Each structure stands twice: as C-alpha cells, then as structure tokens.
Amino acid sequence: MKRDYPITQEAFDGLLGWLDTNREQAAQKYEKIRTRLIKIFTCRGCYDADDLADETINRVTSRVGDIAPSYSGDPALYFYGVAQKVHLEYLRRRPIVQNSDDARRELKSTNVKFSLEDIEEEYACLERCMDQLPAENRRLVLEYYQEDKSAKIKRRRELAAEFGIAVNALRIRAHRIRLQLQQCVTACLEGIPAH
Numbered sequence: 001m002k003r004d005y006p007i008t009q010e011a012f013d014g015l016l017g018w019l020d021t022n023r024e025q026a027a028q029k030y031e032k033i034r035t036r037l038i039k040i041f042t043c044r045g046c047y048d049a050d051d052l053a054d055e056t057i058n059r060v061t062s063r064v065g066d067i068a069p070s071y072s073g074d075p076a077l078y079f080y081g082v083a084q085k086v087h088l089e090y091l092r093r094r095p096i097v098q099n100s101d102d103a104r105r106e107l108k109s110t111n112v113k114f115s116l117e118d119i120e121e122e123y124a125c126l127e128r129c130m131d132q133l134p135a136e137n138r139r140l141v142l143e144y145y146q147e148d149k150s151a152k153i154k155r156r157r158e159l160a161a162e163f164g165i166a167v168n169a170l171r172i173r174a175h176r177i178r179l180q181l182q183q184c185v186t187a188c189l190e191g192i193p194a195h
Helices: 009-019 023-043 049-067 075-093 100-110 116-132 135-144 149-163 167-189
Strands: none
Touching: 009 023, 009 049, 009 167, 023 049, 023 075, 023 167, 049 075, 049 167, 116 135, 116 167, 135 149, 135 167, 149 167
16 A cells, blocks of 8 residues: 655645645644544554555645645645545455454464563664664654653654755655664574674
C-alpha cells in the first residue's frame, strides 16, 4: 500500500496555505486534522495509526496543487475521504481474522515466546545500528520518539525548528531513519554483515 509521495517544502507550504492563510492557524488545523486521523485509524483497529495518518497527509499534500483551486468546503473533510481509501487498502493487505476466537487461536498457534537472550540480542543489534547512524540522525530519532501526548507534539515542533524544517518534513525524515534502523536490526539478527 505504501507509495512514494515525495513531499517538498513547497508542497507542504501549499498544504498549509490551503488550510488557512494565517500560518499559525494553518499549523493548528494541520495538527488537529492529524490527531483526528490517528483517532480514526485507532478506532478502526489499525495498529499503525500514526503511519496511516502520515500516509493520508502525504497523499493529500502531493495533490494539493490540483485540489485547492477548485475545492470548496472544509479541507479536513477531504483528508477524511482520503483516509477512508487508505483504510480500505490497509484492510486489503491485512490477513483476515473472522472473529475474536479465531484471533486467539491464531495467536496461540504462532506460539511466540521471547526469551531474555532474544531481547538482549535485539537490543545489542539496535545499539550497534544506532552507533552506525550519523550523529545528527541518531539525535533526531532519539529525541523524536521521546515524550507523550502534548509534550511529544511540542518537542517535535521544537526539534523541527532546530533542524530548520517543517514538522511534516521532520516526520518523514524520522520515518526514513526508523526504516533504516529496522532493516539494520533485521540484518543484524539474521547475521548479515553491515555494509
């Protein structure tokens, strides 16, 4: 489902301009829409609600130049329409579980057990992969995933300002670093040497 929607600063500025002519108001509307999208995906049982919300925002941002001139009404409604399509794609790629009894049987049949050694090995691989990151990326990813709720939002705004980029650009950058780390940890656990 995940497609490549390269988001430029110009496209993101266009999105904010579409949300409101006042930059501060536009930023507040953006955060409100993103929070609402996360709630929608969470209520629908999506385990990766943050990523699906970002996917929705990226799709809208990539098309805002085509949409904004002719669209009338609350832009938030357009986001929710795109979110519906993103959710349907999510459902298509997810394994179907008929009911909660089936889900419990499926979980039991996988027989997943984590030993202390497994956790320590995973942690050691994560540490090794974190050490391979450039210092700026390591700092970004560590600080990006700290805090909770409103403190997290505030910290991410501050972090974006420190790096001189928009919050959405920060989110994309953090996501790319996280994917890089996941690939590195997986390779490490499988014994594939780092390149």
